[in-house]
Amino acid sequence: MKQISVTKFTLRLSLVMALTCAMSCDHKSTFGPEAPAGTTLGFSGEDYGQSIVQTRDDGYFITGYTNSIRDNYDMYAIKTDRHYKIQWSKTFGNANIDKGYKGRQSNDGGFIMVGTVSIKPGNNDILCIKTDKQGNVLWSRHFGGTYNEDGRSFVELPDGGIVIAGTTESYGQGQGDVMLIKVDAQGRLKWTKTYGGTGSDRAFDIKNAADGGFVVTGRTSSFGASVYATFLLKIDSDGNQIWFSTSGGAQDEGVSVVQTPDGGFITTGRIYVGLGNYQIYLVKFETNGNVAWANIIGFTTYEESYCITPSSDGNYIITGETLLDNFAGDYQALIVKINPLGNVIWVKSYGGEKQDIGLSIQPTNRGYVVAGYTFSFGHGNADIYVLNIDEDGELQ
Numbered sequence: 001m002k003q004i005s006v007t008k009f010t011l012r013l014s015l016v017m018a019l020t021c022a023m024s025c026d027h028k029s030t031f032g033p034e035a036p037a038g039t040t041l042g043f044s045g046e047d048y049g050q051s052i053v054q055t056r057d058d059g060y061f062i063t064g065y066t067n068s069i070r071d072n073y074d075m076y077a078i079k080t081d082r083h084y085k086i087q088w089s090k091t092f093g094n095a096n097i098d099k100g101y102k103g104r105q106s107n108d109g110g111f112i113m114v115g116t117v118s119i120k121p122g123n124n125d126i127l128c129i130k131t132d133k134q135g136n137v138l139w140s141r142h143f144g145g146t147y148n149e150d151g152r153s154f155v156e157l158p159d160g161g162i163v164i165a166g167t168t169e170s171y172g173q174g175q176g177d178v179m180l181i182k183v184d185a186q187g188r189l190k191w192t193k194t195y196g197g198t199g200s201d202r203a204f205d206i207k208n209a210a211d212g213g214f215v216v217t218g219r220t221s222s223f224g225a226s227v228y229a230t231f232l233l234k235i236d237s238d239g240n241q242i243w244f245s246t247s248g249g250a251q252d253e254g255v256s257v258v259q260t261p262d263g264g265f266i267t268t269g270r271i272y273v274g275l276g277n278y279q280i281y282l283v284k285f286e287t288n289g290n291v292a293w294a295n296i297i298g299f300t301t302y303e304e305s306y307c308i309t310p311s312s313d314g315n316y317i318i319t320g321e322t323l324l325d326n327f328a329g330d331y332q333a334l335i336v337k338i339n340p341l342g343n344v345i346w347v348k349s350y351g352g353e354k355q356d357i358g359l360s361i362q363p364t365n366r367g368y369v370v371a372g373y374t375f376s377f378g379h380g381n382a383d384i385y386v387l388n389i390d391e392d393g394e395l396q
Contacts (some may be wrong), residue, residue: 004206038350039084042383043068047076049384051102052371056109058082062371063103063113066091075115075127077135084386090135093117098127101105102153105162111132114151114164117142126151126166126179130156130187139187145170149179153205155214160185162238165206165216168194174222175200180214181238193239197222201231204255210263212237217267219253220246227251230269231235232285252262252281256268256307260340261262263287264381268308268318271296280320281304282342290313295342300324302336304333309368312391315339319358319370322349333372333385335393352376356385364388367396 014318041047045068049106050060059081066076074091075098081087092098096118103113110132117127125144131137144147147169154164161184168179172194178201182190195201199221206216213236213253221228230253234242254267264286273280286292297303305320315337322334332351337359338344350356354375361370367390374385388396 013120014358015169038377039386040378040383041078041080041084041086041386042066042378042381044379044381045069046073046382047384048373049359049371049380049386050100051104052369052386053104053362054364054369055105058365058370059087060084060386061103061105061111062386063115064373064384065115066097072118073097073099075113075129077103077111077113077131078384079111079135079269084269088135090131092129092137092140093127094119096120097124100127100131104154104156106130106156107158110138111135112154112156112162114154114166116150119144122148124148124150126164126181127177128154128162128164128183128187141183141187141189143181143189143192150202152203152244155206155208161190162187163206163214165203167202167218167281172196172201174198177201178203178216178218178233180206180216180235183237191239193235195233195235195241195244196220199223199225200228202253203233204253204269205257207257207259209234210259213242215257215259215265217254217257217269219269225249227272230254230267230283231282232265232267232283232289234289243388245285245291247283247285247291247294248281253363254281255305256284258308258310260284261314264292266308266316266342268305270304273298275301277302279303279320280336282338284342293342297336297338297342297344299334299347305336306357306372307361309361309363311337311368312363315345316370317361317393319361319372320353321357321372324349329355331355333370333374333387335361335370335387335389337393346393350387350395358385358387367391 004016100115130365151166203218229249251272255269270278284292302323332349359372
């Protein structure tokens with residue numbers, strides 16, 4: 001088996017100047033010196049980090065996918081210590097294309113991953129895998145029908161059960177419907193539900209709600225959209241729909257959601273602004289699903305956001321990507337702190353001169369950890385890209 005590579009590097013730090021559509025705030029955005037922090041992990045092929053969490057032993061668990069082992073992609077998991085020394089790494093899947101999008105440490109100390117497995121060309125299923133502490137598979141389940149299904153996110157329940165969020169083209173009533181699947185702690189199916197209309201409806205994130213139910217965000221072309229719109233779906237613990245709310249409609253989507261202290265929710269994602277460009281789209285939904293506000297945030301010609309997490313001071317931190325140079329294809333990992341009204345507090349970008357993207361941000365006992373992938377550092381192909389930052393977005 002090939003040896004995994006861990007690289008520490010000094011990266012170029014750009015603090016992009018903000019020109020935001022949410023103009024009602026003053027925010028910090030200044031240029032800084034080179035920052036001696038950052039880590040890449042990967043083999044000689046392409047290795048994409050999709051999610052990261054701090055583990056209870058003060059290490060990290062990263063989920064994604066790789067084609068370094070063979071030509072097709074495999075779901076990929078890495079367990080490290082706090083200094084990113086590899087403790088174990090595993091690939092999962094079959095001979096076709098398999099991708100991991102979300103991973104978490106489970107209640108019992110093992111790990112859960114959700115993604116997509118290719119049964120045959122043109123037929124993907126939702127994949128859920130449970131492992132022990134060493135990454136050994138305890139059970140693996142895939143769910144699907146005649147056409148394509150796509151697993152993107154999940155939550156674990158106190159009893160060890162799991163609710164998976166994704167998209168189905170085999171069931172429901174449209175071109176694609178939101179699909180939720182509940183399994184017990186042993187992976188046995190408890191129920192499946194679909195939500196949507198006659199258009200295309202796709203789910204990208206699910207979170208536990210304070211009342212014991214769940215919220216799901218994604219995009220819909222079935223309701224309230226000329227192209228597609230951001231949606232937030234609220235359901236009870238049995239998967240029954242309570243409300244379905246949309247915002248936007250001119251080609252926008254919610255990719256990540258977080259509950260706010262007042263019982264509402266904030267989604268982050270992207271919105272089309274013309275000429276092939278997107279910017280960050282934030283929506284605050286009230287407890288009953290009404291839209292409280294929506295903000296478009298832009299710093300250059302192109303930004304996308306992929307994950308939002310609460311900060312320790314009552315605000316929120318988002319990660320994504322920003323395009324610094326149209327001609328050179330210079331994308332950097334973007335980190336933005338906003339207040340509860342969606343106004344920018346500070347914005348920073350990290351990376352090199354190629355493509356560097358932040359896809360996941362999570363709190364740690366030392367600040368926050370960001371994971372994604374980089375083409376600027378490591379082997380030159382895509383490598384997993386990890387940054388540790390403090391409350392002010394400075395690298396640790």
